[in-house]
Amino acid sequence: MDDHNDGSRWDGSERRLLGRAGARARAAYARTHGHLMRQPPLRRALLVAGGAVLLLIGLFAVYIALLFPLTPAIKDVKQARVARPTVVQSADGRELASFEQGIQEKIPLSQVSPHVVAALIATEDRRFYDHHGVDFTRIAGAFVANLKGDAQGGSTITQQLARNMFRDEIGRARNVNRKLKELITAFKIENTYSKTEILEAYLNTVPFLYNTYGIEAAARTYFGKPAAKLDENEAATLVGMLKGTAYYNPVTNPERSLARRNVVLAQMLKTGAFDEKRYRQLARRPLRLHFARLAEKNGKDDHFTAYVRKWLVEWANKNDVDLQQDGLVVQTTLDYDLQQTAQRAVERQADALQAIADVDWANPWQVNASQPQTYADMRDRVTPFAYFWQSHGDLLDAFVRESADYRKAVDGGEAPAAALTRLKGERDFMRQLKASKAHLEAGFVAMDPASGEVKAWVGSRNFQREQYDHVYQAARQPGSTFKPIVYAAALEKGIAPDHPYLDAVSTIRFADGTVWRPTDMSGTSGRQVPMRDGLVYSKNTITAQVIRDIGAAPIAKLARDLGVRQSKLSAVPSIGLGTSPVTLLEMVTAYSSIAAQGEYRHPVFVRRIVDREGQVVADFGAQKPERVLSQDVAATLLDLMRGVINRGTGTAIRTRFGITADVAGKTGTTQNNADGWFIMMHPNLVAGAWVGFNDNRVTMRSNYWGQGGHSAILLVGDFFKAALDGGKISADTLFPGGRKIEPAVRRVEEPVEDMEEGNDLEQEGGPPPDTPQPEQERPPEPPEPPQAPRDETNSLSNDA
16 A cells, blocks of 8 residues: 555544544533523532533643742742852952842841841731741732722732842832742742741741841941840831831831831730830830941942953853852962052052143143153142143043033034033033043053963052043053064064164055155164164164064954954064054053963953852863963063163063063053053063053153153052062073073153153054044943853853
8 A cells, every 4th residue: 555545544543533523512512502501590600610611720730830830939949048259369268259139138037137027027927937938818808908998919928028029030010920930939938948938938038128238237227236236126227117118118108117127016016026015115126226227349340350250140140040140169370479569559650640631731831851850840830731621622621522511412402612611611520621631541461471371450540430441441552562563574574683773764665655754753863773772772663674674464463363463463574663553451461462472362351250169160261372482582572671670661560670580571652642551571570561641642741750661660669669579470480591690770860862762753644553543531341351262171261
């Protein structure tokens, strides 16, 4: 037989089976219907009603069975009770931040005043010890009361706990579906925990306004004491808030709170908590608050923990982790002592540079001193930036037009000229605008070149004032700090360090007919000089000839290989003079690759994540390095960059800070002193700093202090000196071929013509220098964290 015939016979058999089943169903219905019709009318109605009820009960049971898996499982209930926030730690185990749900301190029920428990049960759930999670008697009573117009709730303490513990799973909608989920979860909680454990969990999770959760935090917030010492009135006040925390807030609505407190006291009287006399005494007393908002624990966030926090949220979402409940411990790479050292260096030296800018821009004449203390002594006797605003009227008008207040006024129909005039006449607005524009900023980051681990990270002078991160968010022109990449590419191509170049302004012609004439602030000698001196003395004229000989494309590729992997690099000749904006983190990563003898490692800021039992959940430890520069070239380049410190533009490391360790580095300055950079390498630590203003149309006035070799170098030198003196790194550790330097004689002198260039480029139809547009009144919204390549052992790498 063929398949078609087999199918036809089967179809026919199936139809016969269905027909017989239908006949039986019709016969059963006829018998039932006949039986009902033979019954008296009253009995018949009762039978129909009873059948309908049984059917509804059956359907409801099926619905409950379907809903049951959609509510939190027993393991979720168990985990929620012992929930702990994820904690972020430094490398040595000190807490840096946590993912707590507001301000919360969990305590055992034994540390809660018995008056609180008495007030809670008397008011919220009098039959708490008699029901099994749901009080059907109370539900029925509430239903009858609601029909009479007296709105009442029927939720038990266990049901309220279910809502507090599983807000997302149960939902917030006022419908039957949510209520049934709540009832089922309450049954699960009661089957899992004792009444004492339920009370403890409830009192530790209930909200009390002001981002405060739990009875302990509430007691300290409203009465300035621990929960164990709350008296009857204080307990009744806090329990009374549970009916409506905002409505019965004792701070903003004391009269309502007092009335509600007395209602709770009356309920306590009914349950025998105290006698009538005691009740009358308590009800006559005032609230007697001692209100003080508790400090947010995560208020100690800085740019590093903020970055880790954002990365962790993404990691948790991909790995189905609850950062507020799972009690993970995130072990970061940050060295706590080095972080403190970095913060002090940034604060101290950026304040000194701010004083220099304030004084230099206060009057038509400049101070021209080489010691920051000179400016600090004058600061109180001048009006900071007074001359800058007088001499930059057009720029000030531009700042006003770029402000949110101006845009709002114009969008609202005010004439542009009128809005400009009005805002310039508003003293507070202008004062705040000028202060924000004249505020010097800084960024600092330090890494271990052997591992890629971030050891210190300071994104601005003050995190509370400025959350914009100048380590990984701010892309600025790196100036001459980019030049080592040019010379590395030249060495890789086989050009010897002593290859001679003419120190003169020359016209460089390209195949497309364009011309480039880069110049130096310090002038030229007209002599043949070795290539190494082009880097040591940061000569634009020499560097431009090197770029001509090797091409821009190899430089851009090497920069990406070394660590500049997020910012877009334009492969044009001026890239070698640092005109393509990059981040400080990228540049320090590139220098770390050089310090690691040509091996690239992506920046690591989380070492591992462990659970509450100490089991490793994710490990971001040792990574396989990527060879991006030959070891011989890296060693030669390090020797060239030693020259920057020993006899070039970075000599302040020796003379001002007295550092004798084997270190190498590079300074950097951009057009009009808009950006000051300095990055220095030690065999065990690489650190870099950037200083400037958020809006690069505001710059340092002094050509001396505007250069990275006098500005950013202060932050790095201060940090390294403290790290060396404190034993965090050793002055005896050497790079290959290195040696320790004898202490330099420190000289106190007035500024002289400096060797550092200012990115003073003359363009004659040549490739554009890629100068970025001036920043807007506020920095742009923080970009998404850089997308990292996947770690070999983890689903998500913490590549910064």
